[in-house]
Amino acid sequence: MNTKHLRTLTIVLALSLLASCAPRAATPTAEPNGASSPANLILGAYTTPREAYGELIPLFAAQWKDKAGQEVTFEESYLGSGAQSRAIVEGFEADVAALSLDGDIRKIADAGLITHDWHTPPYNGMVSTSIVSFAVRKGNPENIHDWADLAKPGLKILTPDPKTSGGAQWNILALYGAALRGQVEGIPAGDEAAAIEFLKSVLTNVIALDKGARESITNFETGNGDVAITYENEILVGQEAGQDYELIIPKSTILIENPVAVVDEYVDQHGTREVAEAFVRFLFSKEAQEIFAKHGLRSLDAEVVEATRAQYPPVTDLFTIGDQFGGWAEAGPKFFGDTGIYSRAITQVQAP
Amino acid sequence: MTTAAPTLTSRKTTRPAPWGRWALKSAAFSYLAVLLVIPLIVIFRDGLSEGVGGLWQAISLPIAWSALKLTLWTSAVMAVINAVMGTMTAYVLVRYTFPGKSVLNAVVDLPLAIPTLVTGVMLVLLYGPQSLIGGWFQDQFGWGIIFARPGIVLALLFINYPFVVRAVQPVLENFERDAEEAAATLGAGSLTIFWRVTLPALWLPIASGALLSFARAIGEFGSIVIVSGNLPLRTQTAAVYLLGEVESANRQGASAMSIVMLSLAFGLVLFVDWLRQRGQQEPAP
């Protein structure tokens, strides 16, 4: 055996060694979880509650260890709500889906991956709420106080892309709803045509459509735009991280309700149903709700709401998608389908 | 060196025994099939599932069409600028000596080593509205660099810098200067010499380099997604549009755009290959 053979052999050996210690995430086992074997839970969430889950996960893991004696590790993915929903349908084996809007969970159910009704007590399947609001530069130089101000010519607006971002869809519905309810200066209540015109005038001012709410606000932070339409949650988290933009809450806005659901198909495949359901139950607990409130999300727990009233002032005219639009089943196609109100508006507006 | 005693029966060919040849050929072709051909077939089948009419319908949607136009336009602008500056760079590297020449030589190769995502990050850092340069441009002229079309062209120029330079350089190096000197003795000025004598010999490498950078630019994603702003009908390129379609599970739109981009890429690659082959066949001037 000469040096050349030796060299080949060494290379092959080295490669196989490397291959054997290749990074492998904890492979999900198909056996039912014993109290001893560790569990791996995969969370697919939208972009905004990153920080909240950052705190919730270790807390739950510690509690679960005490209660059930089992180690649980988490893998997390944060994408725009629509993108995440699509990923799960395409094969991303999330055990728990925590998305921005109910419609996106429904898409997963429609694909047969969720087989139970997630609209259960205590909060009808919703784990947190927020409201659509505006982020403006320090000192509010453009004087933005309500929806009508967004139509000011020359104003530069950031909002994410409804194609992939749940937050973006909430934004559009909030705008439209406020207009329809007569809460926007100059727009008569119930006037759909006028509302569409108003939508177009605001869309004219949009300078970038980012993939998700988080991308949109970080874009805003790089100096782009005069105002960003986004979840109140995003703005609060950003402020927490040291950003100096200001939060403006319009008079009338929509209640953003965020659902969470166990993905039946995958938890059964992975054998993680018990942990997953426990995790979801945990999210409804007062403790978790307090943590959500800490990270910019409005809680659903009545006590927590009372306690955080100062931080989360009530909105003058708060409406829900159920009241105003008949729920996501109706609103989704009506606005964001191929010939939806938004889809047509954005095309008409952006024509160069 | 060999273990067998040399024999007098010579092999007719150096090639492995017929079964060996078959094995190698099938290995090579399966490799290509698995990695390239099958995915391509799958996507063509998917996009054409509604026929060419269906494909046309999906691609002629204003947003899709506009993304395509923007992509072609910015790539073409970049290719032209790249052709000029790339040729100049090659010329300077081959014909002149100057301080920092080896540095310039190395700099030309840098874009090849830098991941495109990193390129996007760098450009936003340097030219974004909060930066010194970007902010100044914004204030003085009202021009945006990032999140506007110039940013796209800038990113594409960065990434494709090496291609014209490295295509022209070897040809220029091997270029016989007799014709140039002859022209000089006949009284032609430097500019005329360059224009009439040197440049015509270079058009092939310039064209193939520029076309190659054009082809690459059409598919560029990593830098553009960071730099462009993604506004439909304004700053959304084909690749970013495609990502949106994929992420919102619009299969028809995604497959249609993919087919168009793939066809363009393949056509251009074949053309560039043909040009290069011609270049190798043409006798040196």
Place this chain on the structure above:
Amino acid sequence: MSALPPDSAKARGASARPGRISGPLDIWRRRLMVGIVILYAAVLIVAPIVGLLAGALADGVGAIVSALSQPDVLAAFKLTVYIALVTVAIHGVFGTILAWVLVRYRFRGRWLVNGLIDLPFAVSPVVVGYMLLLLFGRSGMLAPLLDVFHIKVAFAVPGMILATLFVTLPFLPREVIPVLSAFGLEQEQAAATLGASGWQTFWRVTFPALRWGFIYGIILVFARALGEFGAVLVIGGGIQGRTETVTLFIFRALDERQYVGAYSSALALGLLSLLLVVGTDLLRKRVKRE
């Protein structure tokens, strides 16, 4: 036939021939040209890199080191390098075979194979990811097959490896083919008459001549694999701890406002690729000189 900048090393090694003595106008013209080119390169290429350095160093070198030692970053680097190594191994073997078949054998449709080899160079990474999703996604063509064997491709590392294999395919053949074409058959035939088998001929006679083309091709594959982004984003999903490469980590870090982490990783990645490419090149020049 190469779609790559042909033999960059050779191009780079050329020295300028002294120009003819020219008048003052020519000297100024020359200075102007050099100046323009240098300005262009400085503004286009160097400035952004300096900007990145500045961004990464914003909080000092210590911050860079601690950012790079975060478990997330280390895991991302591990995964990226692993994928790159597997890619190199596969292309090393099959790419060479492909090059051999292309050069040494006759067959119809050679132009097509040539074009196919160059194609990944111009295909958008998003298209690559999407094609793989169509094949291996839950509703993909091969989904039933994968189910039977319990193999996960989409949103898992195998899918990312396939994507990376696609985009790096041209690099090895493109470096090896010119060398192989130039390498005459005589030595191989001589070996054959001495009784060497096909394999022995290849390994002892041909391959050593290909060595540098092969190595350079491998390095290019590796460097390109390190930087892959669009395709692995679409097929892998960027799941933290499972399918997050360094590029995907940078993308996420920007979202999480971990700017120093993002810039440091970007810098590390860029430096790594750069060192590989430039280093191999220098080595090759040195060996050629001996």
